[in-house]
Amino acid sequence: MEVKFGITDIAREVTIETSSAPEEIAEQIRRAVVESSIVDLTDDKGRRIMIPATKIGYVDLGASATRAVGFGTV
Numbered sequence: 001m002e003v004k005f006g007i008t009d010i011a012r013e014v015t016i017e018t019s020s021a022p023e024e025i026a027e028q029i030r031r032a033v034v035e036s037s038i039v040d041l042t043d044d045k046g047r048r049i050m051i052p053a054t055k056i057g058y059v060d061l062g063a064s065a066t067r068a069v070g071f072g073t074v
Contacts, residue, residue: 006057014051016043022061029059
């Protein structure tokens with residue numbers, strides 16, 4: 001699934017692809033915001049992304065984007 005973070009004072013959003021469940025990510029973000037801690041996620045490539053909850057402007061939990069291969073119609 002694709003997760004987009006809008007960070008305050010930064011014009012560009014942070015986007016990651018992860019195989020975690022949307023409910024799991026939403027709960028981790030909620031907890032971090034309440035505790036004013038850090039959101040700590042790992043993407044599909046094994047990279048670790050850490051974002052201070054106090055700097056999060058918005059979060060967009062989107063569906064997994066499947067990429068079409070070839071020139072056929074879908």
